[in-house]
Amino acid sequence: MRTTLREEQLQALRRLDACTLANAIETFHDRLRNEGFVDHTVRSLFPELAPMLGYAATVKIRGSAPPTTHGSYPDRTDWWDYVESLPAPRVVVVEDTASRPGLCSLVGEVHMSILRALNCVGVVTNGAVRDIPAARSVGFHYFAGSVSVSHGYVHIIDFGQPVKIGGLTIQSGDLLHGDLHGVQSVPLAIAPQIPAVAARMVAREQALIALCRSPDFTLAKLRALLAQTSK
Template sequence: MSNTLSPAQLDALRRFDTCTVANAIESFNVRLRDVGFADSSVRSIFPKQPPLVGYAATVRIRYSGPPVEGRVAVERTDWWNKLLAVPAPRVVVIQDVSERPGFGSFIGEVHAQVLKALGCVGVVTNGSVHDLPGIEAAGFQLFAGSLAVSHAYVHIVDYGKPVEVGGLKVSPGDLLHADQHGVLSVPPQIAAEIPAAAERLLERERKVIELCRSGETSVEKLRDAVKGIFHEP
């Protein structure tokens, strides 16, 4: 992929929380401010873990069944080659297309360990997850809509196609940034420039915070200080 970042560039993105990355993206005016992130129906299961950064490998699942009539279910191993075609680090993005997303869980400890061995750093899903202690101990990250105790009849419907999770549309290879606040897609054309933009924004914010703490605050000083923060030029 021509827009794949170097390990150093990916590390630079990990230094910032997802809110800061979102603010930095806004400063480039490359997309509307109300798109590019998942809503609060998808939340971090391990909010104390550091930011997740990686490229999306997409899967659609369904828990009800047995699997779709007239066809054999896609085996969980069938899509691994497709998964490995996505650059590392990989984030598996799973859309549960069931009538009740999350009733059956696709990701537990064993599956998470398999995915980690295949170069994945986490999972993002509108569905459910289970076996939390073992997954957390492995340092594997989870962003999910719910928790579940059973996998029910969960099976893969297809993979390697666009999906939608929490209102966020994700295509294979999309760069994602996620932390305790939520999940964000990163426009590839500006990804390498985001750390520098984030540093500039944080410096402006620091000046506002210092002013607020100084005891010498006035409306005029505040108006001047927040320029470039609340409304990017």
């Protein structure tokens, strides 16, 4: 069983923007600085929303080609039980495994509504999403590689297994944070310590920014403050 965080710990992480969170994680040397986040191929469609935080429910789909024997693929609902089995809040992470991701869409207004009822706060996918106004109106996060008009021949081929989105391998139950800058994983082992580290870093940065905006700024003062704050 994976570690889960208390509500107050989740709230403290949710208050952090993605850049501050990434800076704080770096201080633990838990991973390389160019790892742990989804690359530029997946963007937030609603950058105005407050940060998203939740445990990953992983799904693999395909949908670029029609079935060979019937008019449509069978609808699966068994993965909803898997989503509900995870701790809340939840983020559905959908890997489109087609050679051309984005020719189908699993999540639109109806499925988004189902996922919200399952205590999901957003979706992250290398593929497509749709029904953008409906998701925006309820504050449901969309992080996607593209937008589609059609659900295509979308069908689920697996769930609960590792997926790869924008270069990041995501395991079922991973803690994910996302805002207008992008999506990153939060190591659960250090997660409770991150907000305090972030607060100290922000205080140091604000002191430097204040000096840079001051009419009394000099390079000598900047170097002195850097030396002081690095201790």
